[in-house]
Amino acid sequence: MANLKAIRVRLSSVKSTRQITSAMKMVAAAKLRRAQDAIVQLRPYADKLNEIQKGLSAALRDTEIENIYAERKKGNGRVLLIVITSNKGLCGAFNANVIRETRRIMSEKYREHSRRGDLAVITIGKKAYDTLRKLKCNIVADHSDLYSGLTFDRVSSLADRLMQLYITGEYDTIEMVYNQFRNAAVQKLTDEVFLPVSMAAPESRAVVTADYIYEPDQVAIVSELIPKTLRTKLYRALLDSFAAEHGARMTAMHQATDNATELIRDLTLQYNKARQASITNQLLEVVSGAEALNG
Amino acid sequence: MKIEIITPDRNIYSGEVRSVRVPGRKGSFQVLKDHAPIISTLDAGPVIIADDQGAEIRFEITGGVIEVKRNRIILLADSVTQG
Numbered sequence: 001m002a003n004l005k006a007i008r009v010r011l012s013s014v015k016s017t018r019q020i021t022s023a024m025k026m027v028a029a030a031k032l033r034r035a036q037d038a039i040v041q042l043r044p045y046a047d048k049l050n051e052i053q054k055g056l057s058a059a060l061r062d063t064e065i066e067n068i069y070a071e072r073k074k075g076n077g078r079v080l081l082i083v084i085t086s087n088k089g090l091c092g093a094f095n096a097n098v099i100r101e102t103r104r105i106m107s108e109k110y111r112e113h114s115r116r117g118d119l120a121v122i123t124i125g126k127k128a129y130d131t132l133r134k135l136k137c138n139i140v141a142d143h144s145d146l147y148s149g150l151t152f153d154r155v156s157s158l159a160d161r162l163m164q165l166y167i168t169g170e171y172d173t174i175e176m177v178y179n180q181f182r183n184a185a186v187q188k189l190t191d192e193v194f195l196p197v198s199m200a201a202p203e204s205r206a207v208v209t210a211d212y213i214y215e216p217d218q219v220a221i222v223s224e225l226i227p228k229t230l231r232t233k234l235y236r237a238l239l240d241s242f243a244a245e246h247g248a249r250m251t252a253m254h255q256a257t258d259n260a261t262e263l264i265r266d267l268t269l270q271y272n273k274a275r276q277a278s279i280t281n282q283l284l285e286v287v288s289g290a291e292a293l294n295g
Numbered sequence: 296m297k298i299e300i301i302t303p304d305r306n307i308y309s310g311e312v313r314s315v316r317v318p319g320r321k322g323s324f325q326v327l328k329d330h331a332p333i334i335s336t337l338d339a340g341p342v343i344i345a346d347d348q349g350a351e352i353r354f355e356i357t358g359g360v361i362e363v364k365r366n367r368i369i370l371l372a373d374s375v376t377q378g
Contacts, residue, residue, distance in 0.1 A: 038304075045301045048369055052334060052362060152303040153374065212364075215335035216320050224336050225360065228373070235303060 004278065007271045014267065018260035024090065025253035028246045032184060035243035038150075039181065042239060046232045053225045056218055068167050069226050071196040075172035078118045079110050080140075080165065082194065083132065084178035084241045085125030087147050091249035094179060095127040097189050102132070102177050105191060120171070122162075124238065150242060152235050159231040166195045178237050179244040185251050187244040194233065197226055296328050296366035298344065300354065300375070307354065307375050308344070315368060316343040317361055332364045342370065 083102050085095040102121075106114045113119040120140045123129040129142045143158055165171055174194040179187040214221055298315055300307040316325045318340030326333075337359045344352040359372040 041305050042303050044299075044306070045303050045371055048301070048362070049360070049371055052360065056334075211332055213331055213333040213335075215333065220320070221334060221336050221360070228360070228371075232303060 004271065004274050007267060007274060011264065011267045011271060014260055014263050018257055018264065021253045021256040021260060025250055025257060028250040028253060029184075032243060032246035032250055035239065035246055036181075039236070039239050039243055042232070042236060046229075046236060049225065049229055049232060053222065053229055056222045056225070060218055060222060067197070067223065067226070069163070069195060069197040069230070071198070072169075072172055075169065076118070077113065078120070078171045078173075079113050080162075080171040080174045081105065081119065081121045082162075082174065082176045082178075083121055083123050083125070083128040084176060084237060085123070085128040086241070086245040087126040087144055089127060090252060091245055092252035092255075094187065094245055094248035095125070095131075097187075098177055098179060099128060099131050101189050101191060102128075103135070105175075105177065106137070125241075146238065147242070150238060152231070155235040155238055156231045159234040160227070162194065162234070163227060163230060172196075176234070176237050178241040179248070180237075181240040181243040181247065184247040187248055190237075192233075192237070194230070197230070296326075296368060298368040298370065300342070300370045300372060302372050302374055304374075307372065308352070311347040312368075313345045313347060313349065315345075315370075316341075317370065318342070318356070319361075326361075326363055326368060328366060330363050330366075334360065334362050336360050337370075337372075342372075 081102060083098060085098050089095065106119060110119050117138065120138050121132060122141045122143065123132060123139055124143045124146055126144045129139065129144060132139055146154060146158065162174055166174060173196070176190075176192045176194050178190055178192075180190045182188050296312060297310070298312045299309040314325055314327050316323060317335075318338045320336045320338055323340065324335075337356065339357045340355070342354045342356055344354075346352060354372075355376045356370075356372040357374050357376060359370060361368065361370045
C-alpha cells in the first residue's frame with residue numbers, strides 16, 4: 001500500500017495540472033471564437049472576388065489571355081512547399097499531422113525533386129521550422145512572426161513575394177500544406193496548389209451575362225484580379241490554420257482535463273483506503289497492547 | 296439602391312444610397328440609380344457616397360474592384376485607409 005504522504009503529494013500535483021489545463025481550454029475557446037470571426041469576415045470578400053474572376057475567366061476562355069500565373073510548359077520543375085503549423089504546442093496531433101503530410105509529399109509525390117534538391121520549403125509556424133530543420137529540409141525562409149498580428153496586409157506582402165518567385169521562374173509549383181478549419185473538434189489536413197492558377201472554366205458558363213460594361217477591359221480586369229485572389233487564398237489558409245489550431249488545442253485540453261479528473265478520483269479513493277487501513281492498524285495495536293497488559 | 300463596401304478584414308459600410316463616386320481605372324465615375332451593369336477595377340482614391348438622407352460619406356481606398364448589377368453595388372476594397 002502506497003504511503004499516505006506520497007499519495008497526497010501526487011494528488012495535489014494532479015489537481016494543479018487540472019487547473020492549468022482547464023484554464024488553457026477556456027483561453028483556447030475564447031481565441032477560437034475570435035479566429036472564427038475573422039474567417040466569417042473574409043468570406044463575403046473572397047466569395048465575391050472568386051465569383052467575378054471565375055465568371056470573367058469563363059467568358060475569356062476562347063480568347064487567349066496573357067497569364068503569367070498560368071501553368072508553364074517548360075520550366076525548371078522546382079517546387080516550393082509552404083508548411084503552415086502553429087507557433088505553440090499542446091494542441092494534440094495538429095502539428096504532427098502537417099509535418100507527417102509534408103514528409104509524405106516529399107518522399108512520394110515529389111520524390112525525384114527532393115532527391116535532385118529541387119524542393120524548397122517555407123515554414124510558417126515555429127513547430128514546422130524546428131522539426132523540418134532537424135530533418136535537414138531545405139528551408140529557404142521562415143515566417144513564424146506572421147502570427148503576431150495576423151492581418152491581411154502582412155499576409156499580402158508574403159503572397160506578393162511568392163508570386164514574384166513564381167513569375168521570375170524560381171519555382172514552377174507552389175503548394176500549401178495546412179489544417180483546414182471544419183469545426184472546433186475537426187481539422188482537415190489539406191495540400192493545396194497555390195500557383196500555378198488553373199484557368200479551369202466552370203461548367204456554368206451562363207453565369208456571365210454579356211451585358212456588363214467592363215472597365216478598362218476584361219483581360220485587364222482578370223489579370224488584376226488574379227493577384228487579389230491569390231492574396232485572399234493565402235490569407236484564408238492562414239486564418240483557417242489559426243482557427244484550427246485553437247480548436248485542436250481546446251479539444252486536447254478538454255481531454256486532458258477529463259483525464260486529470262479521472263486520475264483525481266482514483267487517487268482520492270486510494271488515499272482514503274490507505275488512511276482507513278492505517279487507522280485500523282493503529283486501533284489493532286492499541287487494543288492488542290491493552291489486552292497484553294491485562295493479561 | 297444598395298451598396299456594400301467590403302475589405303478582407305471587415306465590412307466597412309452597407310446600406311441604401313443615392314449615389315456613389317468611385318476612382319475607376321479609366322477615371323472617376325459616379326453610379327446613380329438604374330446604372331447599367333458594370334465591372335471595373337479601381338485605383339487608389341476617394342469613394343464618395345451620398346446616403347438616402349443625402350449626407351456625404353467619404354472613404355479612401357487603396358484599390359479594388361466594383362460590381363454594379365440591378366441597383367446592387369458591391370465594392371471590394373483592398374484596404375480602407377480612412378473612414
